[in-house]
Amino acid sequence: MTVFGVDAVPSAGAGELVVGAKDIVTPLARELARERGITIVVASAGPPSIPATANQSPPPAPAAVAPMFARPSSNGSHTAPPPLAPPAPALYRRGAPLHPAVAPAALHQPRIPRPELTSAAKSVGRVVVVGAGHVGMITAMKLAEANIIAEVVLVDIAEGLAAGIALDLTHSTALLGFDTTIRGVTSLAEAGPADYVVITAGRARQPGMSRTDLVEVNAGIVGALAREAAAISPQTVLLVVTNPLDEMTHHAWQASGLPAERVIGMAGVLDSSRFQALAGLATDSPASTVNALALGSHGDEMVIPLSQARVAGTAITQALPNAQVTALVDRARNSGAEIVGLLKSGSAFFAPGASAARMVLAMATDSDQILPATVRARGQYGITDGYVGLPARLGRNGLREIVEMPLTPDELTAVRTAATRISERVADLERVTAAS
Structure with missing residues (x-):
């Protein structure tokens, strides 16, 4: 079992992050993947992987993959995954670190001074x-x-x-x-x-x-x-x-x-x-x-x-x-x-x-x-x-x-x-x- 965090998302190729059936993808990683248009897919069950040797090519990639949480339709195909749930509230607890990659875009923008309060006339x-x-x-x-x-x-x-x-x-x-x-x-x-x-x-x-x-x-x-x-x-x-x-x-x-x-x-x-x-x-x-x-x-x-x-x-x-x-x-x-x-x-x-x-x-x-x-x-x-x-x-x-x-x-x-x-x-x- 592998835990995929936010660090794994930027390295995903071809717009997909392929994970194993028993792997865990953290809520923050899912949120970042959604923002970047990267699909998280779970590899279909297959024979155990055989480590490659110097004289042997690695086994081919699994032929069939399905979107994570995809729902099969009546004709056997898969529908688009539902919107990802927001991260657990605990991740936003006071003082919890926020990974720069998943910080809201507004936090990366230059700060705009708030307008001065218009004072009531003082007598x-x-x-x-x-x-x-x-x-x-x-x-x-x-x-x-x-x-x-x-x-x-x-x-x-x-x-x-x-x-x-x-x-x-x-x-x-x-x-x-x-x-x-x-x-x-x-x-x-x-x-x-x-x-x-x-x-x-x-x-x-x-x-x-x-x-x-x-x-x-x-x-x-x-x-x-x-x-x-x-x-x-x-x-x-x-x-x-x-x-x-x-x-x-x-x-x-x-x-x-x-x-x-x-x-x-x-x-x-x-x-x-x-x-x-x-x-x-x-x-x-x-x-x-x-x-x-x-x-x-x-x-x-x-x-x-x-x-x-x-x-x-x-x-x-x-x-x-x-x-x-x-x-x-x-x-x-x-x-x-x-x-x-x-x-x-x-x-x-x-x-x-x-x-x-x-x-x-x-x-x-x-x-x-x-x-x-x-x-x-x-x-x-x-x-x-x-x-x-x-x-x-x-x-x-x-x-x-x-x-x-x-x-x-x-x-x-x-x-x-x-x-x-x-x-x-x-x-x-x-x-x-x-x-x-």
Whole structure:
């Protein structure tokens, strides 16, 4: 028995490779023979071959040969062989050598550079996301996916963390169909000037902790970042995500020295989304059909004006019993703590990250969109000064205007109370930071 490999094919004469009945022809040899138009034939059975001697001529070649795998027809002749089966998949295993003679013709052709990807029009040059934790990662991902920002830069002091996440996100560009450049660095200076800086860095809540428990630790982080961001990017808009959000937004404004219109807190978008999701579940309706805004604080003083809340155009107080609506408001207010309790370690990140990205994109596109945001009031809703969650019209340069909605007296009182409580906590923070 002889095994015929690819080396035997080029030497076949007269367009035929003659093999014995018990010989083996490898799949690659059959494939090469087919490509070169060489017929593999099996010699008919005959008397054993007699080795030739010096005085004796070799025996004549067998008289009858038949194509390999040929099928006899009704008149005794042979039909053409069927197409050869492709090589066994194992021959294409990762790292298996491919004989040059059987390499696909395309592999022997000069490589043609692929055409450059046509980039979507980018309306923003760079957005920097400070903090490559879960919230920062989701924020960066959603911003990059939008494909309207030339570059998204993740910043984290942990060596390699931001760079690793940036590379991982970059690997998804073909899957998700965007061409945003994503970088990961360890400092704001490396990131460079930015149109928008999103601050997510800070300590996350643990079970049993309130947002205010984080105030002293996170104030030091946010204050330093706000000052540095303003120095590097004097025209930037700061979006604060770090908790306790209301106090941290006010602190970032003071530390940065930027106009209040360009220092905004992300809270209302998240709390509104939570309430919409919960109300949708309660009414068996898509969350997108629920219209509601969360105002006040990002905490115990969160206010959802039910007079403005609708489910598919119907007042929510008509769609659900009052007791159930009150329970939904309470659950939305405490959703962050609920998630912390379920996770055991860490806090919510997907919805917060998506909310931060939503606000940046609303500004980047100059959408003039009205979103609930933590902004500095100057007389609106009877609030003389201070940061609080209010309906805000956002534009390219941050806050365009605070929109005044018709609230009931109780709702208006609740929003004013939230502003007062936030101001008291900000005063406490200022005393702490001044003493340290």
